[in-house]
Amino acid sequence: MRVRLTDFWTRLEQTFGPAYAGSIAADQVLTQLGGRTIEQAFAEGESTLVVWRAVCAAYPDRVPAQLR
Template sequence: MKQSDFWDRMNETFGPTYARSVASDHSLGQLGGRTIDQALSEGENAKAVWMAVCRAWPERVPSRLVR
């Protein structure tokens, strides 16, 4: 997954403003306690980060985007 695809999914799921807040403010256990921004900047695969988002917010992510 390209990072641009990742951000498209984040924006669709949370809205553009809240997506940025989620990415910078929430530490995820599945990312080793890192934020989304930290994980991506440290070279974590965008698909792996997206799947962590899907697991952290299952009620929020549209089912068609969980892949």
């Protein structure tokens, strides 16, 4: 499975809503990303697939099954 960056942001917005998705990306530190935020992980070169899987693991009740 491959997740393009544009697909990642679309999925994040579908999961949390357009306004809250940006806050999740900038402010929420995910243990699944080694204590980094989504933005930090991308800035350090992490793949979109790894980041998306971390989001799914961190928010299992929020991410719809069809987006996993």
